[in-house]
Amino acid sequence: xxxxxxxxxxxxxxxxxxxxxxxxxxxxxxxxxxxxxxxxxxxxxxxxxxxxxxxxxxxxxxxxxxxxxxxxxxxxxxxxxxxxxxxxxxxxxxxxxxxxxxxxxxxxxxxxxxxxxxxxxxxxxxxxxxxxxxxxx
DNA sequence: GCCAACGTTGGC
DNA sequence: GCCAACGTTGGC
Numbered sequence: 493x494x495x496x497x498x499x500x501x502x503x504x505x506x507x508x509x510x511x512x513x514x515x516x517x518x519x520x521x522x523x524x525x526x527x528x529x530x531x532x533x534x535x536x537x538x539x540x541x542x543x544x545x546x547x548x549x550x551x552x553x554x555x556x557x558x559x560x561x562x563x564x565x566x567x568x569x570x571x572x573x574x575x576x577x578x579x580x581x582x583x584x585x586x587x588x589x590x591x592x593x594x595x596x597x598x599x600x601x602x603x604x605x606x607x608x609x610x611x612x613x614x615x616x617x618x619x620x621x622x623x624x625x626x627x628x629x
Numbered sequence: 630g631c632c633a634a635c636g637t638t639g640g641c
Numbered sequence: 642g643c644c645a646a647c648g649t650t651g652g653c
Contacts, residue, residue: 501651525636547651590652609635609650631653638647 495620496531496541497604497613498556498578507543507553510580517559517579524573528612533562535576542615542623543580544604551587552623556580585628598622 498520500506510518523529535541535558543554560577568574593599599622603613615623 499651527636550652607635608652611650633650633652635650636648638645640645641643 493539494534494536495539495615495617496535497544497552497615498541499544499546499611499613502545502548507545507580507583510543510554510556510578511583513580515579517556517577519560519565519575519577521565521567521575523565523575523611524568525611527610529573531612531614532574532576534614535561537561540581540620541578542620549587549589550591551589552584552593552627553587554580554583555629582629584624586626588623588626592626593623596622596626 502508520532523532537558537560539558541556541558542552543556544552556578558576559579562574562576564571565573565575590604593602594605599605599619602615602619603610607613
């Protein structure tokens, strides 16, 4: 099963808000980048993703799961982009910071490190397992 | 607040 | 179809 990383600025959408959305979950919209779109399209219901806070915190704070596969984003006038629905699964006991990821040689190939601007990223099995471990999950 | 990196736009 | 100019993102 594939794993992912979703980035959000806490000022626009935070982990706290994701948790408050509860079991119903929320849509993950606003993606306007083709690479990110391709990743969104590849997501399947039940797959899990890290929730990363950019700018403020710069750390992985929780895990979400996909509850609805890719569908068109009504807020996108061009009709080119879509979104998925996600729901909070659990927080990381210890948020894993960008600093910690950079300091870990086994995570040096993470997309987060090499292409930090991409808002939806794939995470390898090894990376997923290691970050869960670092996060105390 | 700055600026590098990246993606997109638009003139040719 | 190329590429310069511009806008946005996000780490610092």
